[in-house]
Each structure stands twice: as C-alpha cells, then as structure tokens.
Amino acid sequence: MSNKMWGGRFGDGPDAIMEEINASIGFDQRFAAQDIRGSKAHCAMLAAKGIIAKADADQIEAGLDTIAREIEAGEFSFSRALEDIHMNVESRLAEIVGPAAGRLHTARSRNDQVATDFKLYVRDTIDHLDGQLAALQRAFLGQAEAHADTVMPGFTHLQTAQPVTFGHHCLAYVEMLARDRGRFQDARKRLNECPLGAAALAGTSFPIDREQTANALGFDRPTRNSLDSVSDRDFALEALSAASIAAIHLSRFAEEIVVWMSAGFKFIDLPDSLTTGSSIMPQKRNPDAAELVRAKSGRVIAAFSSLSIVMKGLPLAYSKDMQEDKEALFDALDALSLCLAAMTAMAGSLTANKPAMAKAAGAGFSTATDLADWLGRAANLPFRQAHHVTGTLVAEAEAKGIDLHELTLEDMQKVEPAITKDIYSVLSVESSVKSRTSLGGTSPDNVRAEAQRWRKHLNQA
Secondary structure (H helix, E strand, O other), X not given: OOOHHHHHHOOOOOOHHHHHHHOOHHHHHHHHHHHHHHHHHHHHHHHHOOOOOHHHHHHHHHHHHHHHHHHHOOOOOOOHHHOOHHHHHHHHHHHHHHHHHHHHHOOOOHHHHHHHHHHHHHHHHHHHHHHHHHHHHHHHHHHHHHOOOOEEEEEEOOEEEEEEEHHHHHHHHHHHHHHHHHHHHHHHHHHOEEOXXXXXXXXXXOOOXXXXXXXXXXXXXXXXXXXXXXXXXXXXXXXXXXXXHHHHHHHHHHHHHHHHHOOOOOOEEOOHHHOXXXXXXXXXXXXXXXXXXXXXXXXXXXXXXXXXXHHOOOOOOXXXXXXXXXXXXXXXXXXXXXXXXXXXXXXXXOEEOHHHHHHHHOOOOOOHHHHHHHHHHOOOOOHHHHHHHHHHHHHHHHHHOOOHHHOOHHHHHHHOOOOOHHHHXXXXXXXXXXXXXXXOOOOHHHHHHHHHHHHHHHHHO
C-alpha cells in the first residue's frame, strides 16, 4: 500500500506486520471528538493570525463538522491503513474540502496534536468520574442517615473490637471518596495546560497564538516547554494513580459486602438484581457484582504500573513507545467507571440486618475498652492498670462462658475494689456507642450531625 502520510521519504508503506504493530485506530478512535475540537481551535487560530486564508479555514471547519456528524451517526469509515484517528480525520477532510485540508496541519505535529487530544480526553473523563464519585458519596450518605443508631461491631484484624454504628461505617467511605475526588481534581488542575503549538518537539517558526488555542479549548494556559509538552504523560499517570486509590477503596467495601453477606455474618442483603445464583446449588445467592468490583480494581492498579514501565526509560522527546499509553488508561478508567456504577447501586440498595448486627456488636467482649475507660475516668486508675484489670475480668467472664455485663459486682470488686455498680452503665453496646462523642466518634448524634454536614456540602458542590 502507499503511505501518503510520510510523503516522499518512503516509497512503500508498512507491510502487514508493520501495519498490525503500528496502527492505533482500533483504540484511539475514541479521541475523535477531542481531535476535532482541537483541530477546529487550531484552524481558527491560524486564520486569526493570517497564517491561512479565512476561506480555507471556513471550509476546514465546515468539513470537520461534517466528519463529527458522520462519526456520531456511525457512518464514518475508519481505516487501519491510515494508522490513527488523526490521519483518518485528515484524510476524510481532504475528500470533503479538497486541497485546503492540507493547510490544517500548518504549525502542528501529530506529537502536540496527540498530547492535546489525550489531555482533553483525560480531563473529560475526570469530570465524568467526579460526578460518579459524588453519586456514590450520596448513596453512602443515605445509608448513614438511615442507620445512625444501628449498632454493629467495629473490627480490627477482622476481630470484634468495639461497637460502632453502621451509619458511622458508611460515613468512613464518604470521607475516602472525598479524598478520591480531591486527587482527581488536583490531577485535573495540573493537566490543564495546552500542548498545542509545541509542534514536533521544538515549537514552530509560524507566528501562532498559543494563548488563543489554549483558551478556546478550556485550558488555563499553554505549556511552557515544547520538549516537555510532547513527551509528558504525567497527567495520565496521575489520573491512573488517583483511579488506583479510588479502586482500592471500592475493593475494600466490595470485600466487606462479600464477608457481610456470608452465612457467618448475615449483616446485609442485596437485591436479586445485584446477585447471581448457582448452576447446581439452588439455595445460593452470590455477591458477584461485589466480587467483580473487587477483581477489577486489579486492572486499574495494573494500568498504572504498565504506563509507569513504558515511560520510565524514554529519553526526550517523543518515542513510539508512547502509543502504548492509551489502551491501558482507557481500560482502567472504563473499569473504574463501571465499578462506581455497580457500587453506587449496591450501596444504595443494600439492606442492613439490624438484629444480626446488634448481636455481633455485643459479642467478643466488645465493650471491654469502655470498662477500661470507666476505670480510668471514674476510679482514677492509670490506664495501664485499668487495661490489666479489664483483661483479668475478660478472662474471668470467658472462663464462665458469660459476657462482661453478666459478671456480678462482687466478681468485679474481687479484682478491683474501686468498681461500683455504675460500671454497668457503660457495658451495654448502646451505651458504648452513645459515649463516643469526641470529634469523629461513632455516637449516633455525631453521625447525624456529620451526615447533615456532608449533605449540605454535596448539595452545594
């Protein structure tokens, strides 16, 4: 085949193997909208600076609008022979407007064109993901408001530690997701510089106006170094880093769903629409959606590693290696978006088994810390001594097969004479959670106040 892109330097284009390894149109066609936006901005700037005639610019912009409509309608024919989305668009533009199409690439290289398109795509995707993260926050917030008083065990090492409320637990994820949003927003700020005009690597001798194209495309400013402009993929790495941490958070809650739905816990239930059955065991309801969220987090994390490995050994400026920057990012951000949708559905529709949670909350001597705190506060024991006394009482209760609150006052006073009947006021699960009134604590009043604060914040955002 003839390769018109490279002109007279090569008489023949790549053979089948070269075409297979070189072509990117199979995945970069999703840049179409961004590529056309960038080309229109570039064209308008060239005309404004008198670099190309206005009549040519008008033709080019009209042709680009036609191509956009064809792609939107599914009528555009993508060609592997033309390698990528940029050459596919340019080739079709030449068919529509003739020789004037060739003026579009004045003062531009595919290097700065690709970098601009990629930044626009990542920026658009970040905006979409931010909306999804906010929706998931609202789903968790709804559960927090509904379950401010619902007691459950708080765990360390997956062992019962202290009673908390389910509402407090849900608010923990609201906080995590807020940091995820912050990381994406920070990444967006740093990426929002426009590479267009850097050309291949050294800038251009044409009197272009990079401020105009940057403003037209919604960037804060043009990039300041042409070498860095075309070789930077920090923005993609940073987006993938933020995506990886967000995916980890989703995976942690997915793991909790899997555990909580198991027969040993039965803390929650999911609707049939978010579970599957077994091909052989008719009684089974499996949390497949949660398990897949847990698994897909690995793909997101792997994408960050993949791009890091691609970029780590590249000298300035552009190398073809950087064509491998897109597929992994597309896959990762698509996976994160799907996981966010699935997790929002699960978080919003799960039902809490309050009796099972309450029973578990009181198991495993979960109020032992409350006993130790009372000894330090009411009996004025040094905490280490209070800790020792409590441990002794736990051992005695365990030996008798009873819970702490079932020990008699006489039993307790044999271990520590300073104990009074007031101790029983802190040994119930409900009393325990109500007492945790410190900032960030699990008391129901705290949960309600914090939920209200978050609701106001999200409504204002």
